[in-house]
Amino acid sequence: MKTTYREAMRAAIRDALQRDERVFLMGEDVGAYGGCFAVSLGLFEEFGPERIRDTPLSESGFVGAGIGAALGGMRPIVEIMTVNFSLLALDQLVNNAATLLHMSGGQFNVPLVIRMTTGAGRQLGAQHSHSLEGWYAHIPGLRILTPATLEDARGMLWTALEDPDPVLIFEHGTLYNVAGDLADDAGPVDISTAAVRRPGKDISLITYGGTLPAVLDAATQLAAEGIDAEVLDLRVLRPLDDAAVLGSVARTHRAVVVDEGWRSGSISAELSARITENAFFDLDAPVGRVCSAEVPLPYAKHLELAALPTAERIAAAAREAVGARG
Amino acid sequence: MSGTAARGSGSSDSDHTRHLLHQMLRVRRLEEQCVELYSAAKIRGFLHVYIGEEAVAAGVMSTLAPDDAVVATYREHGHALLRGVSAGAILAEMYGYVEGCCRGRGGSMHLFDAATRFYGGNAIVAGGLPLAVGLALADKMSGRSRVTACFFGEGAVAEGEFHESLNLAALWQLPVLFCCENNLYAMGTALARSESQTDIALKAASYEIASWSADGMDVLAVEEAARRAVDAVRSGGGPHFLELRTYRFRAHSMFDPERYREKTEVSRWMERDPINTLRKALEDAGQLTEKDWKKIQQDVDAEVKAAVEFAEAGTLEPVEELTRFVYSERRPQ
Ligand SMILES: Cc1ncc(C[n+]2csc(CCOP(=O)(O)OP(=O)(O)O)c2C)c(N)n1
Ligand SMILES: [Mg+2]
Numbered sequence: 298m299k300t301t302y303r304e305a306m307r308a309a310i311r312d313a314l315q316r317d318e319r320v321f322l323m324g325e326d327v328g329a330y331g332g333c334f335a336v337s338l339g340l341f342e343e344f345g346p347e348r349i350r351d352t353p354l355s356e357s358g359f360v361g362a363g364i365g366a367a368l369g370g371m372r373p374i375v376e377i378m379t380v381n382f383s384l385l386a387l388d389q390l391v392n393n394a395a396t397l398l399h400m401s402g403g404q405f406n407v408p409l410v411i412r413m414t415t416g417a418g419r420q421l422g423a424q425h426s427h428s429l430e431g432w433y434a435h436i437p438g439l440r441i442l443t444p445a446t447l448e449d450a451r452g453m454l455w456t457a458l459e460d461p462d463p464v465l466i467f468e469h470g471t472l473y474n475v476a477g478d479l480a481d482d483a484g485p486v487d488i489s490t491a492a493v494r495r496p497g498k499d500i501s502l503i504t505y506g507g508t509l510p511a512v513l514d515a516a517t518q519l520a521a522e523g524i525d526a527e528v529l530d531l532r533v534l535r536p537l538d539d540a541a542v543l544g545s546v547a548r549t550h551r552a553v554v555v556d557e558g559w560r561s562g563s564i565s566a567e568l569s570a571r572i573t574e575n576a577f578f579d580l581d582a583p584v585g586r587v588c589s590a591e592v593p594l595p596y597a598k599h600l601e602l603a604a605l606p607t608a609e610r611i612a613a614a615a616r617e618a619v620g621a622r623g
Numbered sequence: 624m625s626g627t628a629a630r631g632s633g634s635s636d637s638d639h640t641r642h643l644l645h646q647m648l649r650v651r652r653l654e655e656q657c658v659e660l661y662s663a664a665k666i667r668g669f670l671h672v673y674i675g676e677e678a679v680a681a682g683v684m685s686t687l688a689p690d691d692a693v694v695a696t697y698r699e700h701g702h703a704l705l706r707g708v709s710a711g712a713i714l715a716e717m718y719g720y721v722e723g724c725c726r727g728r729g730g731s732m733h734l735f736d737a738a739t740r741f742y743g744g745n746a747i748v749a750g751g752l753p754l755a756v757g758l759a760l761a762d763k764m765s766g767r768s769r770v771t772a773c774f775f776g777e778g779a780v781a782e783g784e785f786h787e788s789l790n791l792a793a794l795w796q797l798p799v800l801f802c803c804e805n806n807l808y809a810m811g812t813a814l815a816r817s818e819s820q821t822d823i824a825l826k827a828a829s830y831e832i833a834s835w836s837a838d839g840m841d842v843l844a845v846e847e848a849a850r851r852a853v854d855a856v857r858s859g860g861g862p863h864f865l866e867l868r869t870y871r872f873r874a875h876s877m878f879d880p881e882r883y884r885e886k887t888e889v890s891r892w893m894e895r896d897p898i899n900t901l902r903k904a905l906e907d908a909g910q911l912t913e914k915d916w917k918k919i920q921q922d923v924d925a926e927v928k929a930a931v932e933f934a935e936a937g938t939l940e941p942v943e944e945l946t947r948f949v950y951s952e953r954r955p956q
Contacts, residue, residue: 358787365757401735402726
């Protein structure tokens with residue numbers, strides 16, 4: 298079946314609404330408008346205003362209401378327009394969703410799913426382009442998903458809804474229009490493991506979400522030069538699939554982490570640290586990183602591009618790592 | 624006995640009023656015990672007591688049904704107790720013992736109890752309001768006629784979450800009872816120094832929420848206001864808002880030197896002590912004998928004593944269990 302990432306996501310939401318009457322979608326402009334990125338287009342007409350629930354502009358209020366509704370037995374899907382706006386709901390996410398189970402000594406779990414758009418590449422400037430999923434991956438109690446493929450766009454949501462704890466799904470804005478083939482019977486997928494998207498033996502390129510296409514491009518370029526890169530899609534930023542990361546590095550002895558977040562204090566730093574801590578003697582070269590330049594993302598196209606990880610930069614980092622033969 | 628037992632249908636008004644007196648005294652003595660235990664270093668962390676404000680929790684709790692939900696703040700020992708959490712489980716929690724209502728994970732500011740639908744214990748000012756809205760949303764979407772009572776201080780009124788929550792509750796006509804405990808101070812900040820409009824019930828009314836204030840030092844007035852509101856909420860009347868005018872007799876927490884208010888102000892309010900006032904009214908009406916009062920005190924003292932013994936006998940959760948309850952232990956697959 299030909300489809301797009303956006304349509305796969307929508308199919309997942311529709312499927313969840315049909316499967317479980319406790320499920321509902323709520324957020325700003327998810328209903329009458331059709332979703333700010335048109336993910337929920339048509340669902341308002343199909344399921345009505347109770348289950349496709351438009352909210353006022355009150356991120357903290359409706360995220361908190363999602364937590365409360367989850368505590369009250371519902372299975373809410375809360376959509377936040379972009380990760381930048383989720384900062385207005387940080388209190389609810391960090392102080393309530395992530396803590397209630399622990400503070401209550403195991404009495405109150407929060408089966409809530411929150412979806413939001415992340416990332417740059419669309420000239421939206423510094424208040425709509427940031428990649429803050431790495432921040433959220435810092436928080437114990439949250440599960441952080443970054444679907445990068447059609448299969449994951451279609452399959453992660455249902456598994457997330459079955460999860461007893463809060464799950465945040467980050468959808469990179471440049472992926473919505475990605476088109477491809479999806480199996481007609483595509484369904485739920487696991488939300489705990491990383492996936493090898495391209496096997497290789499010379500170097501591990503470790504990434505997630507919006508940078509997966511650029512990393513795959515880089516791997517193709519490198520193959521033409523005789524460098525056989527393995528591409529590992531993390532899929533889940535918390536908890537990290539350490540075994541997959543270390544297993545890949547054990548095979549290739551080299552690693553470059555590609556992360557659209559800023560380098561300082563990032564998930565790429567975490568990965569680099571874990572590889573160094575646990576696989577130091579497997580390494581033939583220092584762990585490399587390709588991240589966004591440390592600026593608020595600029596509007597001008599050439600500047601935005603200059604700030605982001607591109608296939609060229611990724612390939613260059615890989616060549617450097619391979620060149621540094623131990 | 625818990626406050627949720629409310630008024631038995633056969634009991635007379637004076638029985639019920641004596642019951643409320645008893646409930647307030649339970650809170651008072653438990654709080655006094657907490658202060659003592661804090662001074663003895665048995666309890667640590669932040670401790671906020673409810674002394675002076677007992678009529679608010681006692682009056683509201685007595686109008687709730689067992690399957691209603693309660694959301695409260697960090698000043699919630701009394702709410703938990705009157706909701707039906709045992710004094711022993713509350714004290715053991717403050718001791719940090721596994722026998723505590725949250726296995727020692729929460730402490731004084733984070734009491735939770737699934738059995739009585741007590742959803743905390745929230746130490747972020749106004750952080751509980753959105754949760755209450757969501758609990759009520761779940762009830763409304765599921766066609767249940769339960770009420771969610773949400774307690775918060777007047778300090779919360781300045782927070783964005785207060786306004787977002789009132790708007791959502793009114794917009795969606797959710798079964799929430801907002802109970803603002805207006806004790807005139809947020810730590811050291813007097814209401815008039817933090818709000819351009821100090822009539823809080825009026826503020827709430829601007830969201831098209833039925834809203835009124837009641838004398839929070841008079842448990843019967845609180846109960847009457849709450850009963851009217853709870854009945855309306857339960858029968859589909861949408862959210863209601865009560866501003867309960869009260870006063871805290873003690874410091875904000877154990878670390879507060881109280882530089883911001885006059886001793887005379889405190890003593891003026893203490894003349895309106897909700898327990899003494901009700902006791903006197905009952906005595907004057909010939910509805911409380913010396914013997915009755917003695918009995919109430921003895922019962923409360925025995926309850927608190929037993930709670931301390933329970934807490935003292937508590938045990939520490941093994942450190943190996945430190946990272947439990949970060950994620951649920953029962954997962955699908
Ligand atoms: C969001 C937030 N800001 C600041 C604090 C610190 N703080 C704790 S209690 C308090 C005063 C709250 O006053 P009020 O809401 O009136 O409740 P009261 O203590 O009087 O019961 C403050 C400022 C906090 N806990 N949460
Ligand atoms: Mg106050």
